[in-house]
Amino acid sequence: MSVRRLGWIVLRDVNRTLGGGIASMELLRRSAAKERWLDERGHAVLTAVSRLTPGTNVLAYCVGLGWLVSGWIGAIVALIVASVPAAVMIAALAATLVRIDRYPIVRVIIAVGVLAATGLVASSAWHLMRPYLNRASAWRTALIAAVVAVLSWLDVTPVRIFLASAAIGALIGMPASADAPSVDS
């Protein structure tokens, strides 16, 4: 019963938000609290874990929640209902775009949309960077950004840039912070 309930709640809460994973995670927090699956501390731990898990944060949150509620079955069910409906919509939309983008008016609309998407990516970058733009972290942030800019200019691959950044981060350390990074998922 709880797996079915979990599946319904994750399906409902993740697939009705447009603003990214933070909004979905807030809806999941409220639902999980109502179902007595998670208290505030549990939500904080899950949020931190989701931000440290590679990939899409809200999917990691769903897997963690599913695992806490119903073990591995819950994790798999939560992951499927959180990702498959959106994937089907995206694939259908992409297929439609391929068929209609030969029409000039469609191409103009797409060009405008692409410029808007650029703004959305910039917004994601801002959400990722914002927690580190304080006085205590400023020089560390500037150093990492400078290293990324130089390595990127030298055409170093992103994976190597991440490894170099991790090594520099471990070397120089960070100011202790209670807040986990705020990321757009």
Place this chain on the structure above:
Amino acid sequence: MSTFALYVLLLKATATSFAGMGSLPQIRHDLVVTAHAITDEQLSQAVLVGRSTPGPVGAYVVAVGYFAGGVEGAIAGLLAVMTPAFAAVPLLVLMQRWLHVPRVRAAVDAVVMASAALLVVSVVRMASDGAQQFARLVGWM
């Protein structure tokens, strides 16, 4: 490119990023610059499609997969989005043991910062590509 190779490249991108859009620089490097499997324009369209539907932002990788390999590519994209999420379970178990270690936390923070900085680099390239495309269309009309 085979569907499995596409899955591996997309997984490499999703498994080395810490946010939905964080995989964009690696995807651009592997699929646009190196493999020429999609164009910059298609990558931008994939982002647009991904942000136009409800659900996880990172699911734009499904559209990338579709543009690179049709329906099989979309399935490869979906699997590449889903796979890293399973790391949440061992992380949940390990977190209380290791995250309080300052150097571990600092390394993770540095990777998140680098992810944001790389996104800014992608934004500049996308904006340039989008502006050129728009200018071409306006001139043509």
